[in-house]
Amino acid sequence: MAGVSEATVSRVLNNVGPIKEETKQRVREAAERLGYYPSAIAQNFARRRSGNLGVVLPYVPKVHIFSTYYFSEILNGIGEQVRELGYDMLLIFRKPGLDNGYIDLFRSQKVDACILLGTTDTPEERKALKELKDEGYPFCLVNQHFDDEQFPEVDADHEQGAYHAVKHLLEEGHRRIAFLNGPPQYSNSTDRLKGYIRAMTEAGIFKRKNDFTETIPPAWLGTGNYSRTSGYEAASRFFQNRDCIDAVFAANDRMAIGLMQGFRDLGLVPGVDIAIAGYDDSDGARITDPPLTSVSVPFYQMGKAAAKWVLLRASGSTTDAEETGAADPLYQIQMETNLVIRSSSMSNQTSLE
Amino acid sequence: MAGVSEATVSRVLNNVGPIKEETKQRVREAAERLGYYPSAIAQNFARRRSGNLGVVLPYVPKVHIFSTYYFSEILNGIGEQVRELGYDMLLIFRKPGLDNGYIDLFRSQKVDACILLGTTDTPEERKALKELKDEGYPFCLVNQHFDDEQFPEVDADHEQGAYHAVKHLLEEGHRRIAFLNGPPQYSNSTDRLKGYIRAMTEAGIFKRKNDFTETIPPAWLGTGNYSRTSGYEAASRFFQNRDCIDAVFAANDRMAIGLMQGFRDLGLVPGVDIAIAGYDDSDGARITDPPLTSVSVPFYQMGKAAAKWVLLRASGSTTDAEETGAADPLYQIQMETNLVIRSSSMSNQTSLE
DNA sequence: GAATTTTATGTACGCGCGTACATTATCACT
DNA sequence: AGTGATAATGTACGCGCGTACATAAAATTC
Structure with missing residues (x-):
């Protein structure tokens, strides 16, 4: 050791145990002069953790x-x-x-x-x-x-998020609101479905039957895989029932964006002929035309x-x-x-x- | 050792040196039965590398x-x-x-x-x-x-990328092409500027003076920070010279998208009143209206x-x-x-x- | 000023592997 | 059978730190 001690160095560098201020200085200086750098691998090994x-x-x-x-x-x-x-x-x-x-x-x-x-x-x-x-x-x-x-x-709280989005669509006067969800193995998807159903039921559009089969028109439910493409494709399916759909709530922005593109290609102008809401509040929501209403998640x-x-x-x-x-x-x-x-x-x- | 040997285990698990097939088996079985997992930390330590x-x-x-x-x-x-x-x-x-x-x-x-x-x-x-x-x-x-x-x-090769983009704009008949670049401390930016200048010079729009000061109208050059916002803000600056600008080439898509939004807000329809090209071929390029011409980079x-x-x-x-x-x-x-x-x-x- | 506590430092060991070297088993060839 | 080569395995050590324990120095107490 350049200074005098040996494994006191360890104590100095780790700030453990009592050490004289002067010794600290000496050790630090020596480390500096010698260009000493503790090896993270050895540290981790000795500490028995990987960090x-x-x-x-x-x-x-x-x-x-x-x-x-x-x-x-x-x-x-x-x-x-x-x-x-x-x-x-x-x-x-x-x-x-x-x-x-x-x-x-x-x-x-x-x-x-x-x-x-x-x-x-x-x-x-x-x-x-x-x-x-x-x-x-x-x-x-x-x-x-x-x-x-x-x-x-x-x-x-995606149930609440979906609920608010759908409720907002309802408040805007849309009644016949379809829902493009993602795959059910994501709890995200099922939570959003619950929120959708709750909002629609509260609005009196779905009747509360027993407690699972709700009276949801099959045409109002779609499933994509959260990709833009799947949204685009879903647009044509919804389009077939365009007479009974005012709005579509998509389970994420990418599908919502795909939907908007799909509808536009089919001649429906998003935001005018059909209302759209997305989910995630991603960057994309700000650059679509019209800008996309969305649920922001922290x-x-x-x-x-x-x-x-x-x-x-x-x-x-x-x-x-x-x-x-x-x-x-x-x-x-x-x-x-x-x-x-x-x-x-x-x-x-x-x-x- | 459950089997018989000692650090032969190391050899088995690392496939180093010659070992009898039978021993390998025994060791592997033992490891299995004992639920042995080599410690990555110790391995890294002994090998003196972090992996x-x-x-x-x-x-x-x-x-x-x-x-x-x-x-x-x-x-x-x-x-x-x-x-x-x-x-x-x-x-x-x-x-x-x-x-x-x-x-x-x-x-x-x-x-x-x-x-x-x-x-x-x-x-x-x-x-x-x-x-x-x-x-x-x-x-x-x-x-x-x-x-x-x-x-x-x-x-x-961003110089080439920019060159092609600008050349394309030229081929589409645009002559007065502005360039919204990013900060010069990115070589990306300076490379693209070179490509822009080369294309414009080849087209006879810029005259080749000595070799650095080209005759570029100052109104045609803007600098943003690669953010959408900076593109949006740049739009109004270009807008002041809208009479002498046919097209804008932006150094990335985000600025291009900002530009498009800015122009639209100012009453210029991108793709109609003014041509736009971006750079990166990001996801965003596909969802703008109109879709954005862009340079894809691998x-x-x-x-x-x-x-x-x-x-x-x-x-x-x-x-x-x-x-x-x-x-x-x-x-x-x-x-x-x-x-x-x-x-x-x-x-x-x-x-x- | 001796006994006791507190503070500061040194000593020694082990963490769990890889591996150089030593040793032994196997085999080929004379 | 003997010599030597090659294959297979065991032995021993070190990688570079943290830290429990032992020890020495300083501070405190009566």
């Missing part, structure tokens, strides 16, 4: 998922929190086939905690998640909810919250399932959404002014 | 940069390559202040290699990069070029290529500057761009059909 927060992204062939506003925002939020807490962010693109669950990430110690994006409600997924939970690993889902399964998750905050919780949990409680016996409080956040009204949803009178 | 490819993203306050098509695509490309080579991808959001260069990433061994996105041509940046280069660390820039500095970089491939090179370099040659004396061949790729013609750039006759 990484894993972020798992779904594998969607052909689609470059990043392009989705949705993921981008969440990632930014996670990134911010990760930085604040001194972790690093490991991006993991889920593999197509050899996906023996997320659990290997933890077993191999690649990550101390993990955030899962774009999970779907399928048997395999449930199994993989239950495994994670049973082992007591700190993980968190974002923007997906599993009923009757107690997973940590940060979601938004994706950024959701990502940040998930990262915060999961990282605190990783550093706090032990990872072993055994010791977590004290049933850690379930973390299930539901954030508020916010309707952003633009002209695509205006009633005809208004839009013609 | 991480660092991807540095610029810090842009307020702007959630991920939302940019540009970064998204590049990241996807990197992600793909990283997976193929068995590395992990460490996302690093560049900090605002305490940015003592990229070099700490390597010194602390957090990454084995590094890709830098969104760098700019500023003195500090140059200094930081030169440091990296002098130390012989494997890094690569994407979509940015430094003249008179020999950094490894994967760029696209961002995905660029990211992938950069990742490949940098990772091969990291595993191949040694990292020490000393031994790299054999002047590794400079890696500077320039990929081709591709003009995508849509209706925003059509001549009046055509668009009115």
Whole structure:
């Protein structure tokens, strides 16, 4: 040692234990002069943690998922929190086939905690998640909810979001409102459907039968896959019933944009001949013509919250399932959404002014 | 050991050295039964490498940069390559202040290699990069070029891209073509300016004076910051000279979209009263009205290529500057761009059909 | 000023692998 | 059978830190 001590250096650099101010100085100077940089790998090894927060992204062939506003925002939020807490962010693109669950990430110690994006409600997924939970690993889902399964998750209140959007359409005077939803394995989709039904039922358009079969005209329900193309294609299906549809509420902006393009190509002017509302309040909503009414979701905050919780949990409680016996409080956040009204949803009178 | 051996296990799991087939089996079985998972941290430590490819993203306050098509695509490309080579991808959001260069990433061994996105041509940046280069660390820039500095970089031929776009506008019959560029610290911007000038000069609109001052009407040149808003604002400036402008070529789609919105708000219909062309061929180009003519850039491939090179370099040659004396061949790729013609750039006759 | 506590530093070890080297088993060939 | 080569496995050590424990120095107490 250039100074005098030996592993006091460790103490100095980690600010642990009492150390004379003068010694600190000496050590720091020496480190400086020697161009010493602690090896993160060795540190992690000695600390028996990786310092990484894993972020798992779904594998969607052909689609470059990043392009989705949705993921981008969440990632930014996670990134911010990760930085604040001194972790690093490991991006993991889920593999197509050899996906023996997320659990290997933890077993191999690649990550101390993990955030899962774009999970779907399928048997395999449930199994993989239950495994994670049973082992007591700190993980968190974002923007997906599993009923009757107690997973940590940060979601938004999409039922309410959809409800407000549809209610707004109703208030604009539209009555015959169709709904273009996404695939049902996303809780997003089913939540939005609930909101749609609630709004329509409250308005007296759907009758409350028993409690599941509502009187929804089949022509009013469509399913896409959240892509613009699927929205475009849905337009022609709705078009066949154009006489009994005033408005369409789409479960995300990309489909809404596709819808608008489709309708326009079929001769219906969005915002005039037919009202449209979307969901996500993505950048695209601002550049369509007319601008798209949409529901904004605090994706950024959701990502940040998930990262915060999961990282605190990783550093706090032990990872072993055994010791977590004290049933850690379930973390299930539901954030508020916010309707952003633009002209695509205006009633005809208004839009013609 | 459940089987019989000891550190033969290591050999089995790493496929190194000759081992009897039977032993392999035994070891594997034992590992299975014991639920053994090698610790990635210990492995990395012993191998003295992190297994991480660092991807540095610029810090842009307020702007959630991920939302940019540009970064998204590049990241996807990197992600793909990283997976193929068995590395992990460490996302690093560049900090605002305490940015003592990229070099700490390597010194602390957090990454084995590094890709830098969104760098700019500023003195500090140059200094930081030169440091990296002098130390012989494997890094690569994407979509940015430094003249008179020999950094490894994967760029696209933006001069050619701009040239083609402008030439196309000329071929559509537009003569008085303005150019809304981005900030000059991006080589992207200066390259596009060159392409613009070349096309205009070839068409005989600009006279070739000496060799830098061209006869460009000041009203034809604008500068934004690649945001939609800056495009929107630029529209009114161009509008003041609307009598001597037929078309505007914008240095990216977001500004082009802003321009279109701005012109429309001022009563000029894009694609009819004024032709527009953008750059990047982002998703947005498909959803504007009219659809935006744009230059597509193979961002995905660029990211992938950069990742490949940098990772091969990291595993191949040694990292020490000393031994790299054999002047590794400079890696500077320039990929081709591709003009995508849509209706925003059509001549009046055509668009009115 | 000796006994006791508090503060500051040194010592020693282990984290869990990879791997150079030593050792032993196997086999081919003379 | 013997020599040497090659294949297969075991032994031992170190990677660079954190940290429990031991120890030495300083501060406090009576």
